[in-house]
Amino acid sequence: xxxxxxxxxxxxxxxxxxxxxxxxxxxxxxxxxxxxxxxxxxxxxxxxxxxxxxxxxxxxxxxxxxxxxxxxxxxxxxxxxx
Ligand SMILES: [Zn+2]
Numbered sequence: 001x002x003x004x005x006x007x008x009x010x011x012x013x014x015x016x017x018x019x020x021x022x023x024x025x026x027x028x029x030x031x032x033x034x035x036x037x038x039x040x041x042x043x044x045x046x047x048x049x050x051x052x053x054x055x056x057x058x059x060x061x062x063x064x065x066x067x068x069x070x071x072x073x074x075x076x077x078x079x080x081x082x
Contacts, residue, residue, distance in 0.1 A: 001029045006036055007067050010043055011059060039070055 012018040013026050030037050
């Protein structure tokens with residue numbers, strides 16, 4: 001699994017909506033990719049913060065921002081083929 005694919009599935013993964021086989025792929029990737037572990041942690045914190053806000057943030061916008069953060073961290077190129 002690529003970091004980018006993980007980012008796309010993260011919303012469902014964190015929500016617990018992901019099918020078990022895909023969730024396993026994510027867990028596997030997280031074992032091999034510390035930057036993605038930090039990414040998931042950041043995402044979970046973001047969810048907690050946005051839940052406290054009166055307005056619900058748009059998930060796609062949030063995901064784009066997280067992807068951008070991931071790109072800036074240079075995570076993407078590291079395990080491109082994994
Ligand atoms: Zn990764």
